[in-house]
Amino acid sequence: KENEFSVLEGFYLIHETIGRGGFAKVKKATHILTGERVAIKILDKAALGDDLPRVKQEIETLKFLNHPHICQMYQTFDTDRKIFIVMEYCQGGELFDYIVQRDRLTEVEGRRIFRQIASAVAYCHQKGVVHRDLKPENILLDSENNVKLIDFGLCANSTNCHKVELETCCGSPAYAAPELIKGERYIGTQADVWSLGVLLYALLNGFLPFDDANLGILYKKIQIGKYEEPRWLSEGSKNILRCMLQIDPKYRVSVDQLLNHTWCQEGSQEPLPLVDTDDSMNVVDNDVIRLMAANIGVQPELLKSRLSLVNYDKYELATYFLLLRRKQKTGVQIFRRCGINID
Numbered sequence: 001k002e003n004e005f006s007v008l009e010g011f012y013l014i015h016e017t018i019g020r021g022g023f024a025k026v027k028k029a030t031h032i033l034t035g036e037r038v039a040i041k042i043l044d045k046a047a048l049g050d051d052l053p054r055v056k057q058e059i060e061t062l063k064f065l066n067h068p069h070i071c072q073m074y075q076t077f078d079t080d081r082k083i084f085i086v087m088e089y090c091q092g093g094e095l096f097d098y099i100v101q102r103d104r105l106t107e108v109e110g111r112r113i114f115r116q117i118a119s120a121v122a123y124c125h126q127k128g129v130v131h132r133d134l135k136p137e138n139i140l141l142d143s144e145n146n147v148k149l150i151d152f153g154l155c156a157n158s159t160n161c162h163k164v165e166l167e168t169c170c171g172s173p174a175y176a177a178p179e180l181i182k183g184e185r186y187i188g189t190q191a192d193v194w195s196l197g198v199l200l201y202a203l204l205n206g207f208l209p210f211d212d213a214n215l216g217i218l219y220k221k222i223q224i225g226k227y228e229e230p231r232w233l234s235e236g237s238k239n240i241l242r243c244m245l246q247i248d249p250k251y252r253v254s255v256d257q258l259l260n261h262t263w264c265q266e267g268s269q270e271p272l273p274l275v276d277t278d279d280s281m282n283v284v285d286n287d288v289i290r291l292m293a294a295n296i297g298v299q300p301e302l303l304k305s306r307l308s309l310v311n312y313d314k315y316e317l318a319t320y321f322l323l324l325r326r327k328q329k330t331g332v333q334i335f336r337r338c339g340i341n342i343d
């Protein structure tokens with residue numbers, strides 16, 4: 001029996017399992033060349049069965065999403081039995097646990113988290129991707145409690161995602177928009193905004209706006225769209241929730257309008273990442289390229305051309321991404337200490 005991890009030998013050190021999803025196992029690992037922590041999602045092809053297309057869908061989608069609040073895919077490859085997806089390490093765990101541990105978040109913390117989620121969703125919508133399964137379980141946190149959106153297995157990609165109508169009813173009922181559970185054709189971006197409303201409600205209150213053990217009653221409550229506004233909610237937060245939890249999608253805000261809502265603008269804010277243009281998918285950070293090129297003894301231009309085929313099956317691309325993240329976190333001086341002169 002081939003050791004299922006032999007394909008990783010020399011590139012990643014595998015540590016303990018940190019989580020089990022439906023058909024995935026997530027293991028802590030170390031990217032050997034940089035020493036950076038990563039998470040490796042391991043899927044068994046046989047166990048996947050007809051869920052295999054969902055995994056392929058997630059991999060293809062993650063290949064063109066590159067955003068600080070979307071869990072970054074660094075490399076992916078498969079053996080005859082397994083699929084490996086090397087992901088960004090999110091040691092803060094699930095947002096769901098973060099809320100439960102605190103009962104509910106303060107408005108300041110809730111706003112910080114919500115703005116990061118909304119900026120990730122706005123970026124997806126600009127790229128023609130609708131997530132369709134937004135909920136606290138699909139939002140992880142990194143070591144500084146910054147948001148990392150995961151699980152694009154149910155997402156739909158299309159160039160005109162703002163207009164194309166979808167029909168597959170998916171996602172978790174409590175976060176599903178009224179038009180989606182009615183089985184009507186719906187616009188994915190509008191359904192995502194409803195889920196963002198349910199998410200913000202859960203962040204600020206610690207419980208769901210629409211909830212019932214009986215699915216039929218839950219559907220009724222969602223279609224009626226009436227929910228409790230606890231006394232601790234400020235006028236601003238009640239207002240932004242109403243903008244999202246509109247049962248008629250025609251009256252629902254877009255995620256771009258959300259980010260400009262006064263509630264989101266309140267307080268001292270760290271600047272939101274700009275929605276990147278396509279060039280961020282090209283390999284352009286010259287500090288990282290020069291460091292890597294010096295390290296492996298090739299011309300920077302040759303390395304850049306090798307990496308510009310961003311198809312995630314190369315270890316060097318994972319190296320590039322991890323060094324870029326390290327530079328974003330700690331600044332260029334970190335490379336000087338690597339003892340390699342990159343001037």
Ligand SMILES: O=C(Nc1ccc2c(c1)CCNCC2)c1ccc(-c2cn[nH]c2)cc1OCc1ccccc1
Nearest residue numbers: 018019026039071087088089090091092093094150151
């Ligand atoms: O790095 C990830 N998780 C993760 C890493 C370290 C720690 C924790 C969690 C919390 C548990 N205590 C130990 C610290 C991690 C990264 C990516 C993905 C991922 C990306 N697409 N799909 C899955 C999943 C991940 O995990 C799942 C998880 C495990 C335990 C709880 C909560 C979540």
